[in-house]
Amino acid sequence: MAKALDGVRILDMTHVQSGPTCTQILAWFGADVIKVELPGRGDITRGQLRDKPNVDSLYFTMLNCNKRSITLNTKSEKGKEIFRKLIKSCDVMVENFAPGALDRQGFTWEAIRELNPRLIYASVKGFGPGPYEDCKVYENVAQCTGGAASTTGFDDGPPLVTGAQIGDSGTGIHLVAGILAALFQREKTGQGQRVTCAMQDTVLNLCRVKLRDQQRLAAGPLMEYPQYPNGVFGDAVPRAGNASGGGQPGWAVRTKGGGPNDYIYVIIQPPGWEPLMKLCGRAELITDPEWATPEKRLPKLGKCFEIIERWTMTLDKLEVMRKLNEFDVPCGPILDMGEIAAEQALRETGTVVEVDHPKRGKFLTVGNPIKLSGSPTEVKPSPALGEHTDEILKSIVGWSDTEIAAARKEGAV
Ligand SMILES: CC(C)(COP(=O)(O)OP(=O)(O)OC[C@H]1O[C@@H](n2cnc3c(N)ncnc32)[C@H](O)[C@@H]1OP(=O)(O)O)[C@@H](O)C(=O)NCCC(=O)NCCS
Numbered sequence: 001m002a003k004a005l006d007g008v009r010i011l012d013m014t015h016v017q018s019g020p021t022c023t024q025i026l027a028w029f030g031a032d033v034i035k036v037e038l039p040g041r042g043d044i045t046r047g048q049l050r051d052k053p054n055v056d057s058l059y060f061t062m063l064n065c066n067k068r069s070i071t072l073n074t075k076s077e078k079g080k081e082i083f084r085k086l087i088k089s090c091d092v093m094v095e096n097f098a099p100g101a102l103d104r105q106g107f108t109w110e111a112i113r114e115l116n117p118r119l120i121y122a123s124v125k126g127f128g129p130g131p132y133e134d135c136k137v138y139e140n141v142a143q144c145t146g147g148a149a150s151t152t153g154f155d156d157g158p159p160l161v162t163g164a165q166i167g168d169s170g171t172g173i174h175l176v177a178g179i180l181a182a183l184f185q186r187e188k189t190g191q192g193q194r195v196t197c198a199m200q201d202t203v204l205n206l207c208r209v210k211l212r213d214q215q216r217l218a219a220g221p222l223m224e225y226p227q228y229p230n231g232v233f234g235d236a237v238p239r240a241g242n243a244s245g246g247g248q249p250g251w252a253v254r255t256k257g258g259g260p261n262d263y264i265y266v267i268i269q270p271p272g273w274e275p276l277m278k279l280c281g282r283a284e285l286i287t288d289p290e291w292a293t294p295e296k297r298l299p300k301l302g303k304c305f306e307i308i309e310r311w312t313m314t315l316d317k318l319e320v321m322r323k324l325n326e327f328d329v330p331c332g333p334i335l336d337m338g339e340i341a342a343e344q345a346l347r348e349t350g351t352v353v354e355v356d357h358p359k360r361g362k363f364l365t366v367g368n369p370i371k372l373s374g375s376p377t378e379v380k381p382s383p384a385l386g387e388h389t390d391e392i393l394k395s396i397v398g399w400s401d402t403e404i405a406a407a408r409k410e411g412a413v
Contacts, residue, residue: 002374002375003029004029004372008030008092009031009089009396011034011093012067013096014095015044016045017045017059017139018167018169018171018175018199019096019172019175020043020064020172021168021173022122022175022176023094024063025370028065028066029375030375031092033066034067034068034069034070034392035070037386039072039073039411039412040071042385042386055360056359056382056385058363060382061355061382065355068383068388068392069383069389070393072412073411073412076412078410079407080106082397083107085397086392087116088115090116091120091183092179093121093122094179095122095123096124118191120186120195121195122175122195123197124171124172125197126141126198126200127199128200138167140161142202142203143161143167146166146199146206147207148161148166148203151207151237154241155231159239160239171198171202174197174205175197209245210245224298226243229299243301244267248269248330249267249268249294250266250330251265251266253265253309253312253313254312256312260336261334262316262317263334264317264332265334266308266312266330266331270293273292274286275327276308276324276329279323280310281311282307285307350367350376355379355381356381357382358381
């Protein structure tokens, strides 16, 4: 079946996680993604956190599916010559080097635009223009500087980073949106453009509700936070533990089993109070004026969830989920990665996919979470380092075997 991005060629200068997440999604939408890697070593993640000797790590194989790989030293003269030809024949270039890395090689935006005015040049950096623009940034730096860490965790503990890679993968996905918008605009103007996403900005975008709460603080304490009504609110949004970020109170309560993930997250919408209290054996609280309304419950949310927990601890988390969903009470069992890996429904939708890698064998990855009815995703294994070097040099750069051999001898590929 045809794919949404058939015919779109991406020059993928990305490494580690943020950039590769972006280009992997573009590949899943059908783009021809050419991953450029340093000869000899390649993307540093090929060798990081290896679980098997001499086999590309899961870090690499889970972020670089459906791509082609060419080795190219863009600092060598011959490498620059090849790079210029690739720039001229691609639609989009994506990179996430440290600030200024490509400029230092002579590939400024102005120089790139001159080579190919239709090119969309997309970058991830840690920070946007300003005092920190030259800093190198990894995931947790972005989580800390984008507002996530100060608002995650419990009031009496240190700031916490989250396991969701909102800085890296979050930024990669934002960059996808920018690239697709630029491609759409190019349809009308014929011109490429610069697309940039700073990791700090995208983490903040994902923490939007916390900036909302910062402003609400001026009007008084945040009543859905666990600090209310007895705790102290300072000048900044405090850590909210497991309190819901939305308008409906929620909390993670324990379930039967006592394991580290024997919990379920329960949300108390106003219509859910009655069925919840019936299930908890506390029907008298449905009409008790001290408990019957959301306003009355707000100052005693801790007690509400204690009542609910006394009931949830008698059942396992999936039983609780079934019972609560019979009454449309929103809830979510805490699923660990083992449970998610085994979840049949996720396999059936292609969100969890088993991939057969020529050297590694079978492994699980997260497939495309964005489903297009007219452009289904087939997940293919990541390429070996330089697997497609000759093929790309011949078919796109137009070089002969002799020219390729000479470039290889010089270490340019
Ligand atoms: C992630 C990051 C911290 C890694 O830093 P790093 O390992 O030192 O890697 P750099 O990006 O600085 O690249 C190292 C060098 O390799 C060079 N290089 C990489 N690929 C090359 C290639 N194919 N040919 C020639 N040189 C290459 C770069 O030009 C750079 O050279 P320079 O130091 O002379 O400028 C940094 O790239 C960064 O801050 N990126 C932007 C934010 C980001 O995406 N972070 C999230 C990562 S998941």
